[in-house]
Amino acid sequence: MASTAIPGTHIFDGAAARKGYALNAMCFSFNEAANRDAFLRDEDAYCARFGLTAEQRDAVAKRNVLAMMAAGGNIYYLAKLAGIFGLNVQDVGAQQTGMTVDAFKQMLLDNAAAIPTKEMAHG
Amino acid sequence: MAKVIGGVFTSHVPAIGGAIHRGAQNEPYWKPFFDAWPPVREWLGEQVPDVVIMFYNDHGLNFFLDKMPTFAIGAAAQYRNEDEGWGLPPFPVPPGHPELSWAIIEKLVAEEFDITTCQDMLVDHAASIPLALAWPDREAPVKIVPIAINTVQHPLPSAKRCLALGRAVGKALAEWQGDETIMVMGTGGLSHQLDGERAGFMNPEYDLFCMDNLSADPDALTRHSVHEIVELSGTQGVEILNWIAARGALGDKVHEVSRSYHIPISNTAAAVMVLETEAARAAGNAGAEKTAELA
Numbered sequence: 301m302a303s304t305a306i307p308g309t310h311i312f313d314g315a316a317a318r319k320g321y322a323l324n325a326m327c328f329s330f331n332e333a334a335n336r337d338a339f340l341r342d343e344d345a346y347c348a349r350f351g352l353t354a355e356q357r358d359a360v361a362k363r364n365v366l367a368m369m370a371a372g373g374n375i376y377y378l379a380k381l382a383g384i385f386g387l388n389v390q391d392v393g394a395q396q397t398g399m400t401v402d403a404f405k406q407m408l409l410d411n412a413a414a415i416p417t418k419e420m421a422h423g
Numbered sequence: 424m425a426k427v428i429g430g431v432f433t434s435h436v437p438a439i440g441g442a443i444h445r446g447a448q449n450e451p452y453w454k455p456f457f458d459a460w461p462p463v464r465e466w467l468g469e470q471v472p473d474v475v476i477m478f479y480n481d482h483g484l485n486f487f488l489d490k491m492p493t494f495a496i497g498a499a500a501q502y503r504n505e506d507e508g509w510g511l512p513p514f515p516v517p518p519g520h521p522e523l524s525w526a527i528i529e530k531l532v533a534e535e536f537d538i539t540t541c542q543d544m545l546v547d548h549a550a551s552i553p554l555a556l557a558w559p560d561r562e563a564p565v566k567i568v569p570i571a572i573n574t575v576q577h578p579l580p581s582a583k584r585c586l587a588l589g590r591a592v593g594k595a596l597a598e599w600q601g602d603e604t605i606m607v608m609g610t611g612g613l614s615h616q617l618d619g620e621r622a623g624f625m626n627p628e629y630d631l632f633c634m635d636n637l638s639a640d641p642d643a644l645t646r647h648s649v650h651e652i653v654e655l656s657g658t659q660g661v662e663i664l665n666w667i668a669a670r671g672a673l674g675d676k677v678h679e680v681s682r683s684y685h686i687p688i689s690n691t692a693a694a695v696m697v698l699e700t701e702a703a704r705a706a707g708n709a710g711a712e713k714t715a716e717l718a
Contacts, residue, residue: 306621306650306653307620307621308620308621308624309618309621309654309658310618311658312576312658313576314577317488321488324487324488325487325488325489330508331483331505333506333510374488374575374576375617375618375658376483376575378618380483380508383508388438389438389689389690390689390690392622393622393690396618396619397620397622404622404623408625408686408687408689409687411623411627411686412685412686414625414627415627415631415684416628416631
């Protein structure tokens, strides 16, 4: 990227799309319930079927979202994997920011304090 | 001649679908968001659109990274919503309008947009949830033309290009010879970021800038590059591109009918806006005068 990096932010660009293809393909398959069940039945075999790289397989085994992203995972696809473990985007956000889920949720609520007062009039 | 009445702009967070399925609309967490909708439905009740041009982005239901179109136009007679990985029941999706789809496709290509056409297309929560919010508890009584913009895999189209796309769609609607009442929807945003160490980021100041300028000066929203929009709005806040494109289809002058802004819904700063065109405003005033006379 020619532009300045944005702290804490990973742009899902061509390099990431190439690197993450196998992992994202596996996550895309989780749109089907039968595939989610197959993953839960035999995670190793399911990951092998999609040819995950060692880095991707390790990140999935550790349920580590930042590591999955470093391995090219895209959050929209990873959200389908997270769903298999019953994790929502607050759980995923908490893990990535190193916060407890409660603290992360509080941070989301606290963002409301930054709404300019002019806007409050609109409800 | 067809009439373009305006647009409904809204966040499309999947959790909204979950709240609808649970009947949680009146819970304290959800009420501020759902309270935005009665005025929207009132406006829809007055204007009675029968076609929705839906500007949205797919999140990995219809499109995977094997083929990722920058702009994809639905041209199907039927669309479906399906399981997106979380096992939620699919929402009903109204039928398509293939004739209007092809008129838009013809116009866009004539205007030198190199688009993808889709005769078989799943539409995800970004299209189905806004329709379910506008017309709850039933299939929306409209036909739809879905227009999917890539907001997932960079490089994304610029805000300027999205506004131009919307304006070209607006030209196609102006030339359309049908007698439909047409509205647009622009879905997604506002500021949010799901991924990375900055997850949870929101920016009310930027969101307010977008909402304040959407009606009168949408070009103001195109002065930021996609990279700058990501910085200001979050990695997923870049879905504002869908709003910008939808706004483009409405012509130069529109009026703000309603606006709601609430933090947070899930990880997102949620917003709902209605903008109406001059034509719709004139018709609305005429209708109001007629009602006054009758009273």
